[in-house]
Amino acid sequence: MNVSTALRILKEQGYKYTEKREDLVTLFAKEKRYLSARDVLNHMQRSYPGMSVDTIYRNLTLFTDLAILEETEWNGEKRYRLSCATQSHHHHLICLDCGKTRHIDSCPMEAIPVGETGFEVTGHKFEVYGRCDECQAN
Secondary structure (H helix, E strand, C coil): CCHHHHHHHHHHCCCCCCHHHHHHHHHHHHHCECEEHHHHHHHHHHHCCCCCHHHHHHHHHHHHHCCCEEEEEECCEEEEEECCCCCCCCEEEEECCCCEEEEECCCHHHHCCHHHHCCCCCCCCCEEEECCHHHHHC
């Protein structure tokens, strides 16, 4: 996903364009990693000193609902990143130090025999947490 695609989705879904929303999406496009709401608030308050945490959460929720952002949770805190541009099925390796992600194309669901259980799988999420090579070197 890129900034123009995200803004187009907002417009198509009936949400108005604001400079703050564009700046928020641009932040995620530049970062290429998971960010906490606190990270986003700290960044946005540099340009918009009066911006509240409620505004941040409201927009993070909206962007997640519209699939502009992906959401995960670690250490009891939700984190967000711009949705992947690829439409192919994949999962992520996530660095717990810097938050950067890498795609992995294999899927562990193929090895789980859920078909024999009578359970209908409607979706799944698989993430591997650790430390990237750059963070290990530091």
